[in-house]
Amino acid sequence: MTSNSALAPLSYRPFRNYFTGRSVLLLGEAIAPVALTFAVLDLTGSTADVGLVLAGRSIPLLLFLLVGGVVADRLPRHLVLLVGCLVSALTQGAAAALVITGTGEVGQLVAIEAVNGIAAAFALPATNGMVPQLLPSTLWQRANALVGFSRGGITVIGASGGGALVAVLGPGWVLAFDAGCMLLAALFFALMRLPKRVSERGGRIVADLRHGWTEFASRPWLWQVVSVFSLVHAVTAGAWLTLGASIADDTVGRAWWGATLGAQAAGVVVGTVVMLYWGPRRPLATGLLLHLTFVPMYLAVVVAPHPAVLLPAAVLAGVGGGIFIVCWETSLQRNVPSGVLSRVISYDMLVSRVAVPFGQLAGGYLALRFGEPPVLLVGTVLAGGAVLSLLASRSVRALGTDPAAGVALEPTLSPVGDDRAAPTRTGSGT
Numbered sequence: 001m002t003s004n005s006a007l008a009p010l011s012y013r014p015f016r017n018y019f020t021g022r023s024v025l026l027l028g029e030a031i032a033p034v035a036l037t038f039a040v041l042d043l044t045g046s047t048a049d050v051g052l053v054l055a056g057r058s059i060p061l062l063l064f065l066l067v068g069g070v071v072a073d074r075l076p077r078h079l080v081l082l083v084g085c086l087v088s089a090l091t092q093g094a095a096a097a098l099v100i101t102g103t104g105e106v107g108q109l110v111a112i113e114a115v116n117g118i119a120a121a122f123a124l125p126a127t128n129g130m131v132p133q134l135l136p137s138t139l140w141q142r143a144n145a146l147v148g149f150s151r152g153g154i155t156v157i158g159a160s161g162g163g164a165l166v167a168v169l170g171p172g173w174v175l176a177f178d179a180g181c182m183l184l185a186a187l188f189f190a191l192m193r194l195p196k197r198v199s200e201r202g203g204r205i206v207a208d209l210r211h212g213w214t215e216f217a218s219r220p221w222l223w224q225v226v227s228v229f230s231l232v233h234a235v236t237a238g239a240w241l242t243l244g245a246s247i248a249d250d251t252v253g254r255a256w257w258g259a260t261l262g263a264q265a266a267g268v269v270v271g272t273v274v275m276l277y278w279g280p281r282r283p284l285a286t287g288l289l290l291h292l293t294f295v296p297m298y299l300a301v302v303v304a305p306h307p308a309v310l311l312p313a314a315v316l317a318g319v320g321g322g323i324f325i326v327c328w329e330t331s332l333q334r335n336v337p338s339g340v341l342s343r344v345i346s347y348d349m350l351v352s353r354v355a356v357p358f359g360q361l362a363g364g365y366l367a368l369r370f371g372e373p374p375v376l377l378v379g380t381v382l383a384g385g386a387v388l389s390l391l392a393s394r395s396v397r398a399l400g401t402d403p404a405a406g407v408a409l410e411p412t413l414s415p416v417g418d419d420r421a422a423p424t425r426t427g428s429g430t
Contacts, residue, residue, distance in 0.1 A: 006276035009143040014192050015134040018078070019143075021188030022127060023150045025085065028181030030158020031165060032092065035174035038166050039099045040109065049106050056110035057117035062350060064121035069346025070208040072126035073339060077133065078192040084123030085189060089182035091116040092175050099172035124349065125342035128329070132338045133194050141279055144329045148272035148322055156265045212343025215336065221284060221395040222336075222344070225328070228386045229352045234359025236294075239379035242363050243372045244301045251305035259307070260314045264297070267318020274319070275326040284399045287327030288390055293320030298380040302373045331399060 009015050033054065040050045072080050091112045098104030098112075131143050165174045217223055248257035271290075280286040297317040300309045336344050366375045390396050 006142060007146070009135055009139045009146060012135055012139075014194060015131075015143060017188045017192045018130055018134055019146060019150065021081070021085075021185040021192075022147065023154065024181050024188065025127075025185040026151055026154045027158065028088075028092075028178040028185070030154050031162035031174060032178040034158070034162035035166055035171040035178065036095070036109070036113070039095075039104070039171035039175065040106065042171065043099075043104060043109075044106060053106065053109045053113055057113040057120070060114045060117035061121045061124075062353065064118050065125070065346045065350045066209055066212075066343075067205060068122035069125040069212060069343040070205050071122055072129055072342035072346075073208070073212075076194060077126040077130050077342065078189050078194055080126040081123055081130075082186050082189040084119045084126070085182045085186035087119035088116055088123075089179045089186065091119070092182060093179040096172050096175035096179055099175060100170075125346040128345045129338070129342040131329075132333045132341065137334065140333050141283075141326060141330045142276055144326045144333075145272045145275035148275070148326050148329075149269055152265055152268035152272055152318075152322060156262060156269070208343065212340055212347060215340045216344050216347040219335070219395075220393065221399050222332075222348075223351075224390060224393055224396060225284070225288070226348050226351045228390055230355045231386050232383045233352055234355040234362075235379040235383040236359075237356045238359030238361070238363030239376045240298055240301075242360060243367055243376045244298070246367075247301050247372050247376065248305060251301075252307055252310065256307050256310065260297075260310045263311045263314035264318040264321075267315040267320075268322035268325075269318075270315070271319040271322020271324075272326060275323055280327070282397065282400055283327040284331045285391060285397045287324035287331075288387055288396070290320040291324035292384060292387055293317045295380055295384040298376065298383075302377050302380075335399065 010019065036053060037050050040046075040053050043049070068080075095104070095109060095112045098108060131140055131147075135143050162174070165177070169177075216226075245257055248254070248260070252260075294317045297310070297313040300313045304310075332341065332345065332348070363375060363379070
């Protein structure tokens with residue numbers, strides 16, 4: 001396999017283990033919410049309890065995300081992933097046992113999912129900071145595209161197969177399957193051998209958090225994009241996924257709404273395949289421009305809610321979104337020092353997601369007052385306009401493929417299963 005091959009990253013054994021482990025991990029995460037939702041509904045029949053259990057995971061995740069970024073930068077990232085997977089396997093196994101035996105209570109499931117959320121808060125920054133340690137920089141974009149391809153494909157499988165598995169096996173056994181996925185992922189992460197990092201380790205977590213914030217805030221392109229996507233994610237959660245589903249329920253029906261979401265996920269897969277072969281000179285600006293394809297999809301639900309319009313619009317939006325994800329991850333890896341990458345990613349995740357609950361609450365309230373279609377329409381215009389405004393920023397437009405000054409030296413890695421690598425110098429570069 002040559003270095004020009006789309007699959008060249010897979011010739012490196014550490015990346016193969018990472019890619020396989022992450023794919024198995026994603027499969028478990030894709031079906032777990034479906035199983036958990038039906039488990040709670042079987043237990044109490046209350047959608048409020050479903051929301052309580054799901055929030056039991058998401059709130060601790062947000063609260064511990066920054067600390068997770070610090071730990072992932074201080075310790076070997078594959079070991080952080082390994083421990084996170086083992087804790088998740090234990091928690092999901094406990095939930096499965098309670099559901100299968102019929103002895104579970106909502107309070108127990110909330111507590112279990114809280115621990116699961118804390119484990120995810122440490123694992124997520126470590127996961128997204130791994131690629132620069134595994135491959136030469138010339139292969140980062142293709143590696144991100146392969147990961148995106150896996151993520152998109154597994155999303156399609158999880159959306160369609162999760163419900164079917166629950167119907168056949170029951171939610172408890174599907175949760176047990178999720179626990180098994182976590183154990184298998186942990187095995188692949190345990191097989192990884194990474195180059196040693198010489199990092200700037202602060203004496204206190206607060207100092208490390210401050211350092212991470214400095215790295216985040218000192219890059220205008222970074223905080224500008226993350227701030228705008230806080231609004232985009234709020235609109236997606238509060239207007240598209242909630243109000244869009246309600247509008248579709250009254251127009252095309254639930255089956256076509258599910259097909260629309262599936263078409264969008266399929267488009268993401270196509271977009272990541274495109275990025276295996278295409279390397280734009282200005283990846284961030286290109287990715288943002290193509291991500292605007294979500295606007296026609298959102299508008300179609302309001303203006304022309306018909307499958308012949310919705311499905312092509314959803315595929316187009318998925319393609320643009322898939323390309324943007326690869327461009328964004330590659331831009332982070334090329335322009336943020338490896339030694340602080342997990343902390344920067346944790347700030348990215350926190351700032352971009354923190355408005356999601358507010359968007360969900362505001363979307364429902366505003367829909368009651370003004371109606372669902374006007375709220376979705378206004379939200380779409382605001383989100384689309386905000387993304388478009390980013391292209392007016394010179395720092396966003398000018399960000400290219402060459403690493404910025406101060407980015408960590410890349411490791412000297414060998415393909416075809418050689419795990420050996422020279423130590424990598426990391427840190428702020430100052």
